[in-house]
Amino acid sequence: MKAIIISEPKSGTYLCSSLLKNLGLYQTYYHLFLVWYTAYEGDTPEKIMQGRNNPGKFYKKGLIEDMVKKIPEEGFAVTHLPKTQRLEKAFDGMKKVVVTRPFEEKEESNSLWIKETKRAHSSFEITHEAWLRDPETFHIEFNDMISINKEKIDALQIYLFGEVITDSVEAMTLALNEETITKSSKRREEQ
Secondary structure (H helix, E strand, O other): OOEEEEEOOOOOHHHHHHHHHHOOOEEEEEEEOOOEEEEOOOOOHHHHHHHHHOHHHHEEEOOHHHHHHHOOOOEEEEEOOOOOHHHHHHOOOOEEEEEEOOHHHHHHHHHHHHHHHOOOOOOOOOOOHHHHOOOOEEEEEHHHHHOOOHHHHHHHHHHHHOOOOOOHHHHHHHHHHOOOOOOOHHHHHOO
């Protein structure tokens, strides 16, 4: 089984990535676009800071169809791309986890991101209504993660693995306490 996190920008992409990692999936650090991708090396604090401060260092050319093939079994990648026939075909057979957040919260997060990194996230207004209508996706909201909604995270495990294989509260708590490439100072202060 392979998985893809399909998130709205500024809605908890890398928080969900940490959650999936703590549930036992392999985190590739691939962030996929149609004809290029970033392959962050985010497993140490130094590499996380490099990804945050100089993402261009990690840009690589590659068609999304080819990159999906490079995701190992029990692994996952992330994307912000809206649903198209091309992506339906590329992600066929994968577990698709859609992450959303209320617009006002995304806007606030984007403002803080710009202030902290001096980098705008030009596409934070993307929504994934079409992905949400797809019966083969699982929907989790940012607030499900930060509030540690055990029932929702248990349901995510059942979607991914067919059963609950680990303690959802423990996995989410670990994810909340991990540093990620896009974690804001506001979230760091809440730890």
